[in-house]
Amino acid sequence: MTGQPLPGAIDRNSLIELHSQISNRLAQQDHRYTKGRKQLVEILARAGQPMTLPDIVGADPKMARSSAYRNLDILVRCGVIRRINSGGDYSHFELAEPLLGHHHHLICVSCGNIEDIHLDSDIEHLVGKSLSEIADRTGFTPIQHSLDLHGHCARC
Amino acid sequence: MTGQPLPGAIDRNSLIELHSQISNRLAQQDHRYTKGRKQLVEILARAGQPMTLPDIVGADPKMARSSAYRNLDILVRCGVIRRINSGGDYSHFELAEPLLGHHHHLICVSCGNIEDIHLDSDIEHLVGKSLSEIADRTGFTPIQHSLDLHGHCARC
DNA sequence: CTCAGTGCAAAGGATTTGCATGCCG
DNA sequence: CGGCATGCAAATCCTTTGCACTGAG
Numbered sequence: 001m002t003g004q005p006l007p008g009a010i011d012r013n014s015l016i017e018l019h020s021q022i023s024n025r026l027a028q029q030d031h032r033y034t035k036g037r038k039q040l041v042e043i044l045a046r047a048g049q050p051m052t053l054p055d056i057v058g059a060d061p062k063m064a065r066s067s068a069y070r071n072l073d074i075l076v077r078c079g080v081i082r083r084i085n086s087g088g089d090y091s092h093f094e095l096a097e098p099l100l101g102h103h104h105h106l107i108c109v110s111c112g113n114i115e116d117i118h119l120d121s122d123i124e125h126l127v128g129k130s131l132s133e134i135a136d137r138t139g140f141t142p143i144q145h146s147l148d149l150h151g152h153c154a155r156c
Numbered sequence: 157m158t159g160q161p162l163p164g165a166i167d168r169n170s171l172i173e174l175h176s177q178i179s180n181r182l183a184q185q186d187h188r189y190t191k192g193r194k195q196l197v198e199i200l201a202r203a204g205q206p207m208t209l210p211d212i213v214g215a216d217p218k219m220a221r222s223s224a225y226r227n228l229d230i231l232v233r234c235g236v237i238r239r240i241n242s243g244g245d246y247s248h249f250e251l252a253e254p255l256l257g258h259h260h261h262l263i264c265v266s267c268g269n270i271e272d273i274h275l276d277s278d279i280e281h282l283v284g285k286s287l288s289e290i291a292d293r294t295g296f297t298p299i300q301h302s303l304d305l306h307g308h309c310a311r312c
Numbered sequence: 313c314t315c316a317g318t319g320c321a322a323a324g325g326a327t328t329t330g331c332a333t334g335c336c337g
Numbered sequence: 338c339g340g341c342a343t344g345c346a347a348a349t350c351c352t353t354t355g356c357a358c359t360g361a362g
Contacts, residue, residue: 032336034342053326064344069327071342087241089326106296115294123286130279131305138271139310140262147303149287154295188361190317209351220319225352227317245351 018045018099025078036063037071041080041095050084050092050105050114084146088112097144104147110156119147174201174255181234192219193227197236197251206240206248206261206270244268253300260303266312275303 022041023033043059044051053072057063072093075081080099084092086107092114094100102124106115127147135142178197179189199215200207209228213219228249231237236255240248242263248270250256258280262271283303291298 030341032341034336036343065326066328066345067343070329073328083243085241085243087239087247091243091326106290106294108296109299117290117294119283119286119290123282126279127275127283127303130275134262134273134275135305135307138262138273140264140305140307142305142307143265144307145303145305147283147301149291149296149298149301151291151296151298151300186316188316190361192318221351222320222353223318226354229353247351 015042015045021099022075022078022080025080026074029078031074031078034071036067037075039063040068040071040075044081044093044095049116050094052090052092052112054090056093084114086112086114105149106153107148107150108153108156109150110152113153115153117149171198171201177255178231178234178236181236182230185234187230187234190227192223193231195219196224196227196231200237200249200251205272206250208246208248208268210246212249240270242268242270261305262309263304263306264309264312265306266308269309271309273305 019033019038019041022037026033026037039060040056040063043056047055047059051059053065053068056072057065057068072081072083076083076093079096081093082096084094084105086092089112094116097103100116101118103116103118106117108114127145131145132142134140175189175194175197178193182189182193195216196212196219199212203211203215207215209221209224212228213221213224228237228239232239232249235252237249238252240250240261242248245268250272253259256272257274259272259274262273264270283301287301288298290296
């Protein structure tokens with residue numbers, strides 16, 4: 001694997017490799033990697049940060065809202081995209097961690113914007129160990145953890 | 157301050173003291189601590205874990221949904237209750253951290269249930285330091301952080 | 313009397329779904 | 338051809354809001 005994850009998956013994997021990975025994942029679940037789905041991935045990859053549905057449709061106005069939601073849902077189920085519920089009006093979507101690297105979020109409670117941040121790997125390790133101990137103890141099967149900082153962004 | 161927070165605020169503060177604290181907070185913002193609001197707090201305190209609106213109204217069927225939402229909103233604004241958007245159909249509500257103590261969540265992606273967990277204080281300290289460094293660097297003003305473990309609970 | 317709080321009913325709005333059509337394999 | 342994928346429109350359903358009424362001070 002490569003080292004420190006960077007904002008925007010485009011820098012880590014060429015788009016071609018990215019699409020190829022995703023195509024395989026979809027195929028495993030009997031889904032096609034159609035033009036609309038490819039387009040969703042490219043928009044999110046280009047943005048390099050979580051986007052709302054209006055953001056996404058704004059980036060490609062000829063994309064139908066229902067198709068966007070439907071395809072995002074499929075991509076989420078296939079582990080390609082992650083959905084973040086910030087509590088604002090819209091959910092946010094970003095490329096999943098296997099593609100984007102493990103990271104966390106700054107969530108602005110005023111404007112609802114979300115930005116990616118990265119923690120020191122030592123701390124990540126400690127947190128991970130701590131959480132898996134708790135999971136063991138309670139019979140919980142972990143998938144992922146989220147660590148978000150809520151507050152006011154520099155502009156608000 | 158008292159030591160390690162316990163599940164269920166009833167164990168830490170007698171209900172009377174709890175109500176008194178909350179009453180003051182509400183008064184500061186020119187709100188009354190009415191019967192309905194008191195009832196909300198008692199239901200959440202008794203549960204000792206995050207509840208959805210149906211849970212809450214189920215615990216007191218004569219409570220009107222709209223009043224419940226309205227009062228929860230006011231209590232959230234006054235820092236008495238915290239709202240958690242897990243991504244399921246309903247939001248969850250629990251007593252805020254000043255009353256319940258700092259803690260985190262196990263979120264079941266199957267059944268949507270949320271359970272409180274507590275982390276080792278050393279780790280909390282490291283995470284807190286790390287996050288405030290990031291906040292400083294980016295001009296972000298932190299209010300709180302959330303650290304949730306997503307996965308499947310023992311029953312699912 | 314005043315005005316916040318309450319409950320009912322209705323509206324709002326993000327997200328989902330039904331259905332006819334289009335398109336890739 | 339067969340069946341998934343798409344887009345439009347309509348439905349869903351959690352949550353908020355309008356409005357008349359009640360009750361505490």
